[in-house]
Amino acid sequence: MLENRRFIIQGVFVFVGLIFLIKLFGLQVADDTYRSKAERNILQRIIQYPFRGLIYDRKDELIVYNEPMYDLMVVPRDVQISDTTAFCNLFEITREEFDENLKNAKTYSRVKPSAFLKKISHEKYAQIQDQLYKFNGFYVNPRTVRKYTQPILANELGYIGEISQEQLNSDTAGYRAGDYIGITGLEEYYEPQLRGVRGASYKMVNVSGIEKGSFRDGAWDTVAIPGKNLLSTIDLNLQAYAEKLLEGKKGSVVAIDPSTGEILVMASAPTYDPNLLTGKNFGKNFKAIQADSTARLFNRAIQAKYPAGSIFKTVQALIALDEGVTHPQERIYCDTFSIGDHAPPGFYDVKKGIAKSSNNYFYELMRRVVNREIDSNTYKDSQIGMDKWAEGIRRFGFGKKTGVDIPGEEAGLVPDAKYYNKLYNNKPWKYSNVASLSIGQGELLVTPIQMANVAAIIANRGHYYPPHLVRGFKQNGKTEVIQYEKKTPGKGSDYYPVIIDAMASVMKETAPRAIINDIEIIGKTGTAENGLKDETPDHSVFIAFAPRDNPKIAIAVYVENAGWGGRAAACTASLVIEKHLRGYIKKNWQNRENYVLKGDFLDGKQN
Amino acid sequence: MYFILVILGWLNIYASVYDPTQDLNILSLNNNPGKQFFWIGTSVVLIILVLLLDFRLYESIAPLLYGLFILLLIAVVIFGKEINGAKAWFQFGAFRLQPSELTKFATALLLARYLSTTGVKLSDFKNQMSSFVIMFFPVALIMLQPDLGSALIFFSFIIPAFREGLPPIYIIAGLAVIIIGTLTIVLEIETIAIILASVGVLWVLLTSKSLKNILLTLLLVAASIGFARGFEYAFEEFLPKYQRDRILVIFYPDVVDPQGAGYNLNQSKIAIGSGGFSGKGFLDGTQTKFNFVPEQSTDFIFSTLAEEHGWLGCAIIIALFIGLMMRIVFIAERQKSKFARIYGYSIAAIIFFHFTINIAMTIGLFPVVGIPLPFFSYGGSSLWSFTIMLFVLLKIDMHRTQVLMRG
Numbered sequence A: 001m002l003e004n005r006r007f008i009i010q011g012v013f014v015f016v017g018l019i020f021l022i023k024l025f026g027l028q029v030a031d032d033t034y035r036s037k038a039e040r041n042i043l044q045r046i047i048q049y050p051f052r053g054l055i056y057d058r059k060d061e062l063i064v065y066n067e068p069m070y071d072l073m074v075v076p077r078d079v080q081i082s083d084t085t086a087f088c089n090l091f092e093i094t095r096e097e098f099d100e101n102l103k104n105a106k107t108y109s110r111v112k113p114s115a116f117l118k119k120i121s122h123e124k125y126a127q128i129q130d131q132l133y134k135f136n137g138f139y140v141n142p143r144t145v146r147k148y149t150q151p152i153l154a155n156e157l158g159y160i161g162e163i164s165q166e167q168l169n170s171d172t173a174g175y176r177a178g179d180y181i182g183i184t185g186l187e188e189y190y191e192p193q194l195r196g197v198r199g200a201s202y203k204m205v206n207v208s209g210i211e212k213g214s215f216r217d218g219a220w221d222t223v224a225i226p227g228k229n230l231l232s233t234i235d236l237n238l239q240a241y242a243e244k245l246l247e248g249k250k251g252s253v254v255a256i257d258p259s260t261g262e263i264l265v266m267a268s269a270p271t272y273d274p275n276l277l278t279g280k281n282f283g284k285n286f287k288a289i290q291a292d293s294t295a296r297l298f299n300r301a302i303q304a305k306y307p308a309g310s311i312f313k314t315v316q317a318l319i320a321l322d323e324g325v326t327h328p329q330e331r332i333y334c335d336t337f338s339i340g341d342h343a344p345p346g347f348y349d350v351k352k353g354i355a356k357s358s359n360n361y362f363y364e365l366m367r368r369v370v371n372r373e374i375d376s377n378t379y380k381d382s383q384i385g386m387d388k389w390a391e392g393i394r395r396f397g398f399g400k401k402t403g404v405d406i407p408g409e410e411a412g413l414v415p416d417a418k419y420y421n422k423l424y425n426n427k428p429w430k431y432s433n434v435a436s437l438s439i440g441q442g443e444l445l446v447t448p449i450q451m452a453n454v455a456a457i458i459a460n461r462g463h464y465y466p467p468h469l470v471r472g473f474k475q476n477g478k479t480e481v482i483q484y485e486k487k488t489p490g491k492g493s494d495y496y497p498v499i500i501d502a503m504a505s506v507m508k509e510t511a512p513r514a515i516i517n518d519i520e521i522i523g524k525t526g527t528a529e530n531g532l533k534d535e536t537p538d539h540s541v542f543i544a545f546a547p548r549d550n551p552k553i554a555i556a557v558y559v560e561n562a563g564w565g566g567r568a569a570a571c572t573a574s575l576v577i578e579k580h581l582r583g584y585i586k587k588n589w590q591n592r593e594n595y596v597l598k599g600d601f602l603d604g605k606q607n
Numbered sequence B: 001m002y003f004i005l006v007i008l009g010w011l012n013i014y015a016s017v018y019d020p021t022q023d024l025n026i027l028s029l030n031n032n033p034g035k036q037f038f039w040i041g042t043s044v045v046l047i048i049l050v051l052l053l054d055f056r057l058y059e060s061i062a063p064l065l066y067g068l069f070i071l072l073l074i075a076v077v078i079f080g081k082e083i084n085g086a087k088a089w090f091q092f093g094a095f096r097l098q099p100s101e102l103t104k105f106a107t108a109l110l111l112a113r114y115l116s117t118t119g120v121k122l123s124d125f126k127n128q129m130s131s132f133v134i135m136f137f138p139v140a141l142i143m144l145q146p147d148l149g150s151a152l153i154f155f156s157f158i159i160p161a162f163r164e165g166l167p168p169i170y171i172i173a174g175l176a177v178i179i180i181g182t183l184t185i186v187l188e189i190e191t192i193a194i195i196l197a198s199v200g201v202l203w204v205l206l207t208s209k210s211l212k213n214i215l216l217t218l219l220l221v222a223a224s225i226g227f228a229r230g231f232e233y234a235f236e237e238f239l240p241k242y243q244r245d246r247i248l249v250i251f252y253p254d255v256v257d258p259q260g261a262g263y264n265l266n267q268s269k270i271a272i273g274s275g276g277f278s279g280k281g282f283l284d285g286t287q288t289k290f291n292f293v294p295e296q297s298t299d300f301i302f303s304t305l306a307e308e309h310g311w312l313g314c315a316i317i318i319a320l321f322i323g324l325m326m327r328i329v330f331i332a333e334r335q336k337s338k339f340a341r342i343y344g345y346s347i348a349a350i351i352f353f354h355f356t357i358n359i360a361m362t363i364g365l366f367p368v369v370g371i372p373l374p375f376f377s378y379g380g381s382s383l384w385s386f387t388i389m390l391f392v393l394l395k396i397d398m399h400r401t402q403v404l405m406r407g
Helices: A002-030 A033-042 A084-091 A095-108 A122-134 A165-170 A185-189 A236-246 A279-291 A312-323 A350-356 A359-370 A378-395 A417-423 A431-439 A448-459 A496-510 A568-582 A592-598 B002-017 B032-052 B055-079 B099-116 B125-144 B148-163 B168-186 B189-206 B211-237 B241-251 B263-273 B301-333 B338-362 B380-398 B400-406
Strands: A043-048 A062-074 A114-120 A138-148 A159-162 A180-183 A199-205 A211-214 A229-232 A251-257 A262-269 A332-334 A346-348 A470-475 A478-481 A522-528 A539-546 A553-559 B081-083 B086-092 B095-097
Touching (some): A002 B148, A002 B338, A114 A279, A236 A262, A236 A568, A312 A359, A312 A448, A312 A496, A359 A431, A539 A568, B125 B148, B301 B338
Antiparallel strands (some): A062 A138, A159 A180, A251 A262, A470 A478
C-alpha cells in the first residue's frame, strides 16, 4: 500500500517540471516584450555629432567655420591627482572651483564621464595636452564652436545656442536637450542643411552604465554626415566696408545684384561682433548685447519700418504708368494748392515730376489711380480705387515680406480700403484724407530691403528676382543651386527709361556730394519724416543703381536722424557702389569717405 | 548525471560573470568560476572519501553529526559573518562555509535512522511528533540567522515521511494553509469566507449528512476563516515591508516598484524572457553578465541559463533534474534496508525542494528567497553538501546486497 506512494511522489516531481516548462514557454517563446526590454537595458545610443556646414561668401571666402574646442571630462571614480595645486594652475581655476566641479560630477555619476570644464580653447589645449597624462580620471572630449573670420554680418548670420524647451516640445527632427541649433539669421533659416546628419553608435552598457563594447559588432551604427556648406551671395569685403561706413550711426545698407537678386551687402548698425556669441562667454556676452539700449540684435535691413519718403515717388510714377492713368508724354498742369510743395506751379510730365519732386504732381497722379469714377459715390469710388492702388503697390513688393532667407523679416504696411475703414471707424473717407500717401508719407511703412528691391526692379526695367543671401549649397565637391523665379510686377517695361532719365537728372541737384565723375549712379534721395510729434531729425534715405546699362548693383541706404538723403545716405551708397564697381575708392576733392566716416551730416546741428 | 550537471553548472557560472571587456580566466581563484572549479576539485576528493568510508558508518554517526551541526548552527548565529542581513556563514579567508547546507545531510541521516528503528510507526502520534522535532529543530535555529530559504528546505522531509506512512491529513492541512494563505493575499476576506462556506456545504452534501459530520465541517470552515483573517492581519502588520513586497510582486508585478522590491524578479524575468526559444548563445547573454540580474551566479543562476540557452536549454536542464530525482527514487525503492530507502527519499526531496523553489522564484511563481539551484549556483557549501548527500546514497546502494545478507 505504502509502496504506491512512490508514484504520487514521482508524479509531483514531473508535475512541477511540466509547470516550469509551460511557464517558461510563456515567458520565453510566447511573449516577446522581454526581448525589447532587455535591449533597452543594455543599449546606449552614442550620438556622433556631424560638423556643421561652413558659410562662404560669393567669392569663396570663408565667413563661418568650426573651431575645435575641448571639454575636459572626468570620471570621478578614477580621479587620482598627486598635486591639486598644479592642476588648478594649469587649468587656471581656483581650488574652490575644482572642488565644486568635482562634486557636481560625483553627483551626476561616479562611474560615468561628465564635463569638468567646458569649452577649453584650442590654444589652451595645446598647452595642457602633454601634461594631461599626470591626472588620472581626466580626458578631453573634442567638439567644435562656430568662429567668424571677420567681426561682421552678425545679425545676418545669426548664432547657435542650446535648443530651447519649446523647440524640443514641437520638434520632429530628433533634437535632444543640450543640442545646438541655429538661432536667427542664416544659422536658423538653413538649420536643416547646416546641421548635417547625426551618426549613432550603439554601445552595450552594464547596470552602472559603463561601456562594454559595441552592439552586434556595429551593425546598427551610422556615420555622421557633415552639414552642407552654404554658398552665400554676400561680398565679404563690400559688407565689411558698408559696416565700417555705418559705424557709429543707426541705419542700414542693402545692396542687391539686380540681375540675380543676390544680396551683396546687408548691413545694419549698431551691431556686434559675432565672435562674442560663441564659445565660453556666450551667456555673459549675450546678456550684455541684449541689455544694450541701441538694440544691437535688431536687424534694421529687414526689421526696421520707415515712412517711405520722396523716394516713393518713383514707385507712384510706376503705378500710375502701369495703371495707364497717364503716359510719359502727358503734361499735367499743377498748381501748389492741393498739398504743400517746394516745386513751382506749371506743366509737369513724369520726368519733370520726379526731377523736381513735385508734390502736387504726384497728388494728382495718385488721385487718378484712386478715383476712377467707377462708382458715382465718391466714398465708394475711393474704396475701390484704394484697393486697386494697394494691389499695385504690393506687386512691387511692399506690404509683404520679400521672403529673404533669414527669419524675422517685417512686412511693412500698405494701407488699403479695409485699413482706412477701420482707422476712420467705418465713417466715410475719400482720397483727400489719404493723399499724403502720394508723396510717401502717411501710414505707409517700408523696410530697407523692400526699397533695395524696388531699386533692382527699376535697374532691371521691370523685373526682379527675390532677394536672397544664399545661392546654393556645396557638399563633397558637388554644388546645388537654389532656383529663384523671375518676377514681373508691372504690366510693361516701356516707361522705365523715362523714370531712369528723371532719376539721373535729379542726382546733380539733390545729391551732388554723391556724384562720381566716371560712374553714373541712377538714384533718388529721400527724407523720411518721423511724424509730426517726433522732434528728432528726419531719416536720410537713398535708393540707387549703377551703372545705367547692365546694372551691377542696386542699393538702398537708410541713415536714421541724419537729415537730407543727399548727404548721409547718398554718400554712403555712392561709396559702396564705387567700391563694388571699381574695387577701391578713388580719391577726389569731395573726400566722401572721410565725410561719411565722420558722420556729421547736419553740419553740427544735431541735438 | 551528477558530473554532467556539475560541469554545466560550472560553465554557466563562468557565463554569468563573463565580461567581454575583461579577460577572465575560468581557472583563476580570484573569481567565482575559478573558485567553483576549486570547489568541484574538493568535491571529487570528498567523493573519494565518501566511497572509501564504511557504509555502515553513516547510520551510526547520524546522531553525532546531527548534534555537531546543531552546535554549528548555534555557533554561526553568535560568531558568523553577516552577509545580506543573515548570519549564515563562517568566513575562512576568501572562502565561506554555510553550516545549514550540511545540516540537511545530518538531518536526513538522523531521520532515516529514527524512522527505521524497530517499533517506530508514523501512524503513531508520539512518533510523528518525534520526527517533526528532528526535522524542524534546525529550522528554528536557521530562522535565528535568519535564513528563510534554507529553513524552507527542511519541509522537504515531509516527502520521505509521507512515503513511510505519515497520514496524508498533515499534507492536506499544510496545502490548505498554503492555499488559504495565498488566497488572502489575492482576494478579499469576505470572498474567501464565501468560498470556504460553499466548499463546506458541498462537502456535507457529498458525504454523510450526519450531525457529527456537519458540526465538524462547520468547525473546520470557521477555523479556516479565522485563520485567513489572522493570516491577513499578520501579513499586513507583522511581516516586514520588504518581505511583504516580495510576495506581492508575484501577484502584482506591475504595481510593485520595479526599481525597488520588484527589481530582482523583474530583471530576472527580462533575462529569462529575452532568451527566446533557443537562447542568445553561450557567453552572449547580456542581462546577466552585465549585472542587471543581481546574484546572477548564485541564486539567480537559472536566469543566465535561460537567457543564453533559451527554452530548449531550460527544458534539458529541467529534464536532467527530474531524471536525477526519478533515479534517486528508483535507487531508494530498491534498497532492502529501511534506513537506506528513507535516506534516499530525503535526498530526492531536498533536491526537489531546491529545484522547485529556486526556479519558481526566478520565473515569478514563488517569493524571492535565497536558495541555490543544486550543482548550478556558485557556492562551495551547497556543492559539497549535495555531493556528499548523493554519494553517500550511492555508497549505501553499492552495499545493498550486503544488507540483505545480514538481514
